[in-house]
Amino acid sequence: MKVLLISPNAETRPYPVYPLGLDYVAGAIKDRHQIWITDINEPGGADTILARVKQTDPDIIGISIRNVDTTDAANPGTYLSETRDLVEKIRKISQTPIIIGGSGLNMFPRAILSHLGADYALTGEGERLAAFLDRLSQNKPVTDLPGVITPDNRAGALTPPAPLNNLAKRSFLPDRPHVDYYLRHGGMLNLQTKRGCCFQCIYCTYPDIEGRRMRLFDPAEVARQARQLQDAGAGFLFVTDSAFNADPDHSLAVARAFARAQLTIPWGAYIAPARMPKGYFSALAKAGMTHAEFGTDAFCDPILAQYRKPFTCADIFAAHEAALDAGIYAAHFFLLGAPGESEKTLETTLDNAAALKKTACFFFTGIRIYPGTRVRQMAVEEGQIRQDADLFEPVFYRPEQISAEQIQTRVTEKARNRINWIVGSGGDQSAQIISRLHSRGHTGPLWEYLVR
Numbered sequence: 282m283k284v285l286l287i288s289p290n291a292e293t294r295p296y297p298v299y300p301l302g303l304d305y306v307a308g309a310i311k312d313r314h315q316i317w318i319t320d321i322n323e324p325g326g327a328d329t330i331l332a333r334v335k336q337t338d339p340d341i342i343g344i345s346i347r348n349v350d351t352t353d354a355a356n357p358g359t360y361l362s363e364t365r366d367l368v369e370k371i372r373k374i375s376q377t378p379i380i381i382g383g384s385g386l387n388m389f390p391r392a393i394l395s396h397l398g399a400d401y402a403l404t405g406e407g408e409r410l411a412a413f414l415d416r417l418s419q420n421k422p423v424t425d426l427p428g429v430i431t432p433d434n435r436a437g438a439l440t441p442p443a444p445l446n447n448l449a450k451r452s453f454l455p456d457r458p459h460v461d462y463y464l465r466h467g468g469m470l471n472l473q474t475k476r477g478c479c480f481q482c483i484y485c486t487y488p489d490i491e492g493r494r495m496r497l498f499d500p501a502e503v504a505r506q507a508r509q510l511q512d513a514g515a516g517f518l519f520v521t522d523s524a525f526n527a528d529p530d531h532s533l534a535v536a537r538a539f540a541r542a543q544l545t546i547p548w549g550a551y552i553a554p555a556r557m558p559k560g561y562f563s564a565l566a567k568a569g570m571t572h573a574e575f576g577t578d579a580f581c582d583p584i585l586a587q588y589r590k591p592f593t594c595a596d597i598f599a600a601h602e603a604a605l606d607a608g609i610y611a612a613h614f615f616l617l618g619a620p621g622e623s624e625k626t627l628e629t630t631l632d633n634a635a636a637l638k639k640t641a642c643f644f645f646t647g648i649r650i651y652p653g654t655r656v657r658q659m660a661v662e663e664g665q666i667r668q669d670a671d672l673f674e675p676v677f678y679r680p681e682q683i684s685a686e687q688i689q690t691r692v693t694e695k696a697r698n699r700i701n702w703i704v705g706s707g708g709d710q711s712a713q714i715i716s717r718l719h720s721r722g723h724t725g726p727l728w729e730y731l732v733r
Contacts, residue, residue: 354647468516516724
């Protein structure tokens with residue numbers, strides 16, 4: 282079959298994110314089907330996508346939903362209206378069936394299917410498209426496949442099916458048109474080293490999307506992909522795992538594999554600020570790691586406990602110092618407004634953040650409540666939402682002792698004279714600065730220029 286895969290993610294603040302998931306989908310179906318990938322960020326935007334639909338005349342169109350909304354109470358907004366407009370434009374020129382998937386879809390599969398007006402929704406991992414296409418090409422029923430939902434058959438599971446045991450290798454082709462956009466706008470491509478998350482954070486959707494059991498990728502294969510991206514012209518690689526260091530031994534094995542593959546470009550990753558084995562960050566730095574993005578969330582032990590984080594304030598300071606000692610840039614990302622948050626706990630977090638040396642701090646307000654999370658059940662028990670609330674429209678947890686407005690006001694006040702403190706993603710001003718730096722040849726996330 283002829284398959285056209287589309288990334289409609291037009292969010293480029295603070296920088297554009299390469300649609301990694303579509304490479305894995307392509308890897309799962311490339312042996313039996315003809316594939317094209319197109320991206321809303323390519324020159325021409327939606328017009329280019331529509332031209333690609335006409336040019337390829339596909340048998341099926343797949344659209345990946347990466348994000349549903351901004352998840353930021355201080356900057357609320359949805360991404361689905363633009364995707365719905367795109368679907369409507371495609372409908373005007375083509376009768377090709379449209380199937381939607383992606384991490385964002387997994388949160389609200391039925392609501393998004395209805396909202397976008399697609400023909401199918403496929404929950405779970407994108408590699409499941411292979412079985413779907415096999416059935417479709419043989420004119421066999423598809424609605425009994427795990428994760429498949431249609432407008433007429435709404436019996437599909439509210440949560441994604443169990444994670445796959447056998448994952449196809451990623452298919453990255455540097456001559457695909459959309460790759461050039463990301464190479465020219467920051468030069469940052471990405472890769473995974475595993476799927477699944479073993480942590481218990483009360484707000485997180487990773488366990489529903491990828492499962493709690495970590496499925497570790499072969500370090501040699503990860504390094505092969507990294508070298509392929511470097512050879513294609515990437516100037517920076519970012520590891521998209523929920524936490525690169527969730528399995529320290531495996532992440533060290535990946536780093537050693539990078540060295541053997543002669544990876545020479547810098548790379549970064551999401552890191553849980555837990556205590557690591559002695560020399561851990563030095564080993565990563567030796568393998569080329571330059572950026573650690575710590576998912577700190579709070580800097581107050583009672584709030585960390587509420588979040589069910591596997592680390593304490595002392596651990597955060599220790600991880601930060603270890604990264605700095607290894608010569609790695611360190612940034613911390615905070616999620617304010619947890620259950621139990623108060624003026625006192627907020628001040629503790631802000632004071633501890635101010636005590637960090639040589640860092641950049643990003644502060645986000647409000648916990649977006651998603652189905653299947655512990656914070657959703659807490660909100661139900663506290664009477665904030667109904668048991669049957671669908672949560673499709675953004676709903677944020679409301680701590681009893683402090684409002685989102687108070688949090689935002691206080692953080693903004695404290696950040697006023699700190700260039701290395703960013704409230705939210707930094708908005709249009711930060712995006713414009715990053716865009717200018719990228720146009721001058723700088724690569725990567727660039728928050729290292731904020732470090733103070």
